Amino acid sequence: MEEKEFERLLKIARLKLSEREAARIKKDIDEVVRYFDKITRFDASDEPAYQPIHVPTKFRKDRVSRFDDVEMLKSGSKLHNGYIVGPKL
Amino acid sequence: MPSYIKEFLKAEKPEGYYEALVESLHKANREYNAFNVIDENVGQSGNAMPFSTKSNICVKGVETTAGSKMLKGYIPPFNATVVERLLDSGRFAFIGETNMDEFGFGTFGVNAALPARNAFDKNYVAGGSSSGAAVATAMLKYHVALAVSTGGSISAPAALNGVVGFTPTYGTVSRYGLIDYANSLDKIGVMARNSDDARIVFDAMRGGDGKDLTCAVGNIGSKKKKKLFVIEELDRYADKTVRANFSGLLDRLSAKYDIETRNIGALDVAVEAYYILAMAEASTNLARYDGYKYGLQLKDLATRYNEFFTEARANFGEEAKRRILLGTFIRSESVKAKYYTKAARIRAIIIKRMGELLKEGFIVSPAFPMQTPKISEVERLTPVQTYATDIFTVPPNLGGFPHITFPYHYQDGMPMGAQIIGEHANDYALIDFVGEWEGEFDYRYKHNIGSL
């Protein structure tokens, strides 16, 4: 993996690494990707299975119900007039 | 072997039993790090069997971190369905949350702030990622553990701590309230000291749930099989000692079962396919940890959002960062077909071929390819070397097949575990199998905290 690609991934994933961490993880990732490359040599044209079992179709009926502890959902956030304060845009 | 749950519920408990239990658990925990949280109120549920939950299962009002700094201080406002059901049954009392590799990312339990230690010898790994669940089960006499497997996180630690580790068919147990690692692979299961207890807990928590669409397998069978299959392509992955002991097990089993060697022809790439899918899913699941709604809180909301998120997400552990980056890479438009889609195709082949074979009989293998390593030894392993040790546990997990691990031998004082895999929804047959085994093999425990 080229340095540029590694930088791109860090940016997309919103991660920053210390220099030491970056060196180590970059090396690991190269090794893991080489390891993954083994599957490219395996011949498989079956329809992909994104789930291990057949999950039957089931919908939720359009009924309203209230969550019983709304206040607790907000307990970890900074609040301002009932709004949750997020980071600056 | 009789159920500890039944025995416990029937038994007369001495005055102050639960208080003493909590106290001795605290003491043991300082050495073994099995628990992240011990609930002092365990005795308040009346006559009920203590159960623990892995730290990625939400328990209302109890700090639930999935072993991550990102979730430090997170108090879920709801119970996972499994917790709700065990508590509602009135037969179980919550005793605490168990240690784990961060978000389930690990095979040895060492990707944690304080790694859990093997119940048989503190210098050895507990196995992961449900490390604390296995150690707790091996330490406490009357206790069952809710654990979680994505690629082997129940089997590996259960085997290394000499307990029964049961991973049900994908979709039999609701994942509502389970902090996701890889949604198409995550399964909540049980660790217990015998198969009967695993069955009782499984029955108490399984079944459809209006809060998890994928929880869709309702009818569980117990189709007995006469055949046991050994998978040829996996044989070479076990080390010499494991192979020797395992062949001893096969000799014993051959008295009752026909043992045949078969080839799946795709399991050589199962671990690779598994990690590709797991990391792709994990990298999306971990996107939500951005530092201002729950868990870790960054103070300075005046930081611009991209820098803010980046600063918050620096708190992931190293393995989490690795998996986020790899998962993000795998999902990139330019390589997605090559890795992600291809891995899902391999998964389809494995489900099909294993499924066909499992109609005829069970697959039997060691649970772990080597003897329990020391904590100091695994610290030297590269990620690829670590991933490769999942070779026996990945195939059933990738296919969502039920599997159960049971102790079958003790080598140099350390337990060894074997694993039986069954077809989808034939979970009871596996529990029956282990029940039968327990009739002729005694499990050994070093600790029996809470004995009566």
Place this chain on the structure above:
Amino acid sequence: MKIGLEVHVALPTKSKLFCPCSLDDAEPNTNICPICMGFPGSKPMLNEAAVESALSIANALHCRINNSMSFVRKVYFYPDLPKCYQITQMDGAIGSGGYLDIDEKKVMIRRVQVEEDPAQIVREGLLTLLDFNRSGTPLVEIVTEPDIASEEELRAFIANLRSILYYIGVDINKEIKADLNVSCAETRVEVKNVTGIKSLIAALRYEVARQNALVKAGKEIARETRGYNEKKRITESLREKETEDEYGYMYEPDLTVFNISGMRYVPPVYVSKIAEELAKGSDMSPKTIKEMTMLDRNSLELITKLKGKYKMRSIIHAIQRYKKYNEDEPRQDTIEKMISLIDAGKLLAGDAVHAIKAGRSVSIEYARLNGPEIDRVILEFLKANPHVLSEYKKRSKTANLIIDKIAKAHGLHPKEVAERLALILKRHK
């Protein structure tokens, strides 16, 4: 010029797309739960009514509808997105390859997809305030091919789309939300998050002018994502927007491949086509009928039922007069009574309409003259009293006196006289 649109339409459900939280207006962050807040451990459960509604839209837009559909995760980091990925659709979308007729042209529809709305952001000074009541609102995104070639076509597309949606029961009177793709030359520029038809047109005009100026100056148009600044009425570069490659789409494993064959949906109504049919052999143009019925089901039904029995002009006239004096929808019998009076040469003022509606006999006092007849008496009055006009030019209150006099003299409703007089005076001013 090539214009493509991605229109976001909120679906008319009671609860959210993946959780049972209410969609009613409420205090900020009160209609929330672990699912629409993206709390770890929560899982989505798909709202059936939202799927039915989306299916109706895909069908009305002539989309290919497969037997099944699935969802993907679209990953990007923004404070309004609770999971930092959005559950949306791509290849497994509910509909694809459709079109919408605008006049003589078809605008191709690439995809109709179901997705969840993020939270609402309110800016207060430097604070980013989030209201998760909106998070999880079911949306349909309608993605067109870049087939729209002018501002007029854009307007026509939106008007027709709005009508089609209205008849399915999806009202977008709340302000249309869309992303706009504009390419005046080779390069495609995306303008994100434009709200309201006015802003959409303004954004288009600005972008066309900007791109044309660049081309004229021999400069290159950058391929980029821009935002529309409503205050300044300009589009501006959004530097930090993810590119398509960075979203890292992946199958949503908490859901499934949903079987949607045999699901209920609302059959479409294409007013343009129906208006053509209704106008055939009538004394009204399709355009008038279309304009009246684009967003008015009751009128369309009345016209369809009464066509043939009465002159189209009288039907339309009766409905228009009814609507002028009433908030509610007219009943057929009321309209028919009104038509017979209109056909008898009467002008129906408000009191008369109300009387008919209430089933009372109509006071002919208020229904004697029709519009041109009133005009005639007003003009006669003005002719006879020329000073009134010059006085009116000094003091506009004089008009009230004129109205009173004429109304009393001819037994007309003052309001009727006032309206006609206003028009006449306007001409004389």
